[in-house]
Amino acid sequence: MVNWLQLRSLLLTGVFFILGVQATWAKDTNSNSNAQILVQSPIPTSEIIPVTGVKATPTEKGVEIILETPVGEKLQVTNRSTDNNFIADIPNAQLRSPNGNAFNFRSEKPSAGITEITVINADANTVRVTVVGETSLPTVELFDDNAGLVFGITSAATAMQPPSQELETPPTDEIPTTETPPAEPVAQPDEIIELLVTGEQGGYRVPNATTGSRLDIPLIETPASIGVITEEFIEDKAPRRVEDLAPYISGVTAGDIGQGGLFTDFQIRGFNVGSQVYINGLRDNYRSLIRDFANIERLEILKGLSSLLYGTGAPGGVVNYITKKPQATPSYKFSADVGSFNFYRGEVDLTGPLTQDKNLLYRLNLAFQDSDYFVDNVEDNRIFVAPSLTFLTGGGGSLTVEGEYYRQDKDFNTGAKFFNGQIFYDRSYTDPRNSQIYNHYRIAAYLDQPISKEWSVNLSGQYFNTQREANPIFVALGFQGDTLTRFYRTIFDDYYQYNLRGEIRGNFNIGASEHKLLTGIEYNYYRSRFNGVNAGFFGSIDVANPSFDVPIPTGLTNRTIDFDDSEWGIYIQDFVKFGQFRLLAGLRYGGFDSVTGSAENFVSPSIGLVYSLSDFASLYASFSKSTEPQYGLLSDGNFPNPRKATQYEVGAKVNLLNDRLTITTALFNLEQINIAEADPSNPDFSILVGDVRSRGLELDINGKVTDNFSLIAAYTYQDSVITNSAVPGQEGNRPINSPQHSVGLYGKYEFTEGSLRGLSLGTGLVYVGERKGDNENSFELPGYMRVDLGAAYKVNNLTFRLAVENLFDIRYASGSNNRANITQGSPFAITGSVSLQF
DSSP: OOOHHHHHHHHHHHHHHHHHHHHHHHHHHHTTTTOEEOSOOOOOOOOOEEEOEEEEEEOSSEEEEEEEOTTGGGOOOEEEEETTEEEEEETTEEEBOTTSOBOOEEEEEEETTEEEEEEEEOSSSOEEEEEEESSSOOEEEEEEETTEEEEEEEOTTGGGSOOOSOOOOOOGGGSOTTSOOOOOOOOOTTOOEEOOOOOOOOTTOOSBOGGGTSSOOBGGGOSSEEEEEOHHHHHHHOOSSGGGGGGGSTTEEEOOOHHHHTSOOEEETTEEOTTOEEETTEEOOSSSOOOOSTTEEEEEEEESOOHHHHOSOOTTEEEEEEEOOOOSSOEEEEEEEEETTTEEEEEEEEEEESSTTSOEEEEEEEEEEEOBOSSTTOBEEEEEEEEEEEEEEETTEEEEEEEEEEEEEEOOOOBBEEETTEEEOSOOOBOTTOOEEEEEEEEEEEEEEESSSSEEEEEEEEEEEEEEEEEEEEEEEEEETTEEEEEEEEEEEEEEEEEEEEEEEEEEEETTEEEEEEEEEEEEEEEEEEEEEOOEEEEEOOSSSOOOOSOOOOOOOEEEEEEEEEEEEEEEEEEEEETTEEEEEEEEEEEEEETTBOOEEEEEEEEEEEEEEETTEEEEEEEEEEEEOOBSOBTTSOOOOOEEEEEEEEEEEEEETTTTEEEEEEEEEEEEEEEEEEETTEEEEEEEEEEEEEEEEEEEEEEESSSSEEEEEEEEEEEEEEEEESSTTTTTOOOBTOOSEEEEEEEEEEOOSGGGTTEEEEEEEEEEOOEESSTTOOSEEOOEEEEEEEEEEEETTEEEEEEEESTTOOOOEEEEEETTEEEEOOOSEEEEEEEEEO
8 A cells, every 4th residue: 555655755756757858958958059149139027028929021022020018128038049940939918819828930931031930828828939040041021110029021022022912821730629710811022821720728738727826827937726627628528417527637536416407516635626616717696517528628626725816615526617608700610429328418609809900809609508317207398599709808908798598497316335244336326206396597797907906806797597407306315224215395395595706916116125915805695495395205115126107196295495695705825036036925804604503704725846957857745724504403403513624745847848838846834624414323513523535635637738639647646534523333443435546648649741641539537446335334435437429520520529438338437425426427328510610
């Protein structure tokens, strides 16, 4: 068995490996130390300047490349040359469209003697301009303009020729599939040709994610472990459930089947975080929502919750959905999916400008789904409509308004059962008369407005309303002794949720230290009204051969329940750069109140330190505290005090292969105390059961190994234990749903030449070790290994995809709530799709 000392040894080994790689690469980098400084003499600044567009203009001498920014004089430029390649790096800039999306620029043969010009984000802080001469090194002049920073490019060939009449458009295969290939432009002299590509995030890797800090900080400088599931990986995997993506981020597994599979559930670092799902940084619907992927761009998971930014919650972490935003470049995408278990789905994704000046942008996402399940009497039918508008408010600011209507007919499913020493798979315990219909409504607004070059205001708010009609819930739900009982009730639920947040962000220097300051205030309110017949357990059902030939129970009384919760907080956080050190520290003062639980004010600190070994390698350590409210009533008539948690974490990060591949490793120690649970001998009350400690090692690798091969890999070793418990027999047990070892691996190879050009093939492997099915450790969920396959073929504007889940058709349990509620993973399933984009 791997012990804690061995884990620390593994981390130290990884650190020395990173140091060795860093030293070797530093030697390679220094070999180009003969770079000269261009004419640009900027004002020294640590600010990352956004370049919002790139334009190419033919000139009499050749071509000009304009990096559009209102503060071009602040850009710091260094250059070097290799053979016929001119390379200029701007180490304080990023290519970001007005909506915040990264983009790349590429133009082939823009003028005689120039083979190619590219402008890319070389890393999280640097824009790289590369000009490739056809037979000799081109001449490049640098000067400022009202539009931004201008590179004047001349080749030996154009020095003696009249100006170019045409700039070539990048070939279709060079334009990401999220964009419309522009028409062939015919440029007259001095005509500006704009080749702006937005939304490209670079495969399975992103350099930045705001979930860990709410600041524009590169991941390599963030003292936390953050996993990102990109839009490209979501498309490649084609998941039917978001939990299918969990294994590909270390420390994350699918949770239990809570509420009959009616909401998304994750287990992070051994703790259930079903209520800590966010959308664009605001708490997602608190009541029974399985989010549809139609308007989701990516998924960010912060491992280890700090109450500093997110208030109350379980200590495992935060799941944050980032939605697709309106784009300035028109794009129209239509797709259709057909698959196993009568799965039919269609999607529409439309975006573009509504005005000629592109100051008003729109996006419309639509989805329709009709689907059965791999067991009888369970359906998942959906109608999803999500319009959004972005107003460019000037000065680099924007206001985005999003709306959603989401109808879901999703049957209550209690999953497999553990009985007589075995798990009974592939059976339906849902009565065909069961019915549940949800109507979700959401509207949200996000204002991000600079008020000066260094300070900005961010205001966010959203409103949710969920109307639930469960008429009835009629399932096999629990064991009474060895008897599996039927459960019947009706629910008519009207739920409201408000989330408001205001933040001020600023950049400033104090002496040699550089600061990014964040201050904010937040308020959340939740209200629900339940009405329906009381829950009733009656009769029995055969575990091996369930049948549904019993009458609807009568004589049950109606019951109405109202509840409301509220939460507020004020917080301050500062990111400080001083030499090779980065400090992220802050404090939150907040409180919560509930009619069904405790009320308390709390103070929550968080601090993290990063030591930057180089531009592509760092070490970090962090400490944080979190608070989680508890609900229910103790037998003495009081509410239980909130759960408290403390986390310590150390780790290392390195970007390899010219920042195309990222490796992150972390060691964590997380402990939560004062945990209350339902009293098994008296379900009307809760009891304080004790404390849980979880610690382990995590390793993540994601990005591109070569130009053709993309990889995402995750490994977790986790040692979790119930350290103290008032329940006899629980102390020293392993907590529910906590595997000791888990692995997620997916690789994709893309063919870019020859007869197979446009084809990509992917293979995935998921391994999850054995887990305990309850905290009493009365039964186990066996470990499993699942193999998935994926393929795609792109031809012109069409993309054909094929996804195979569970190739070898194994039976496995992905999570458990108790022996009567076990989540069964999907058997062999195949899904085919075709999409058209222009």
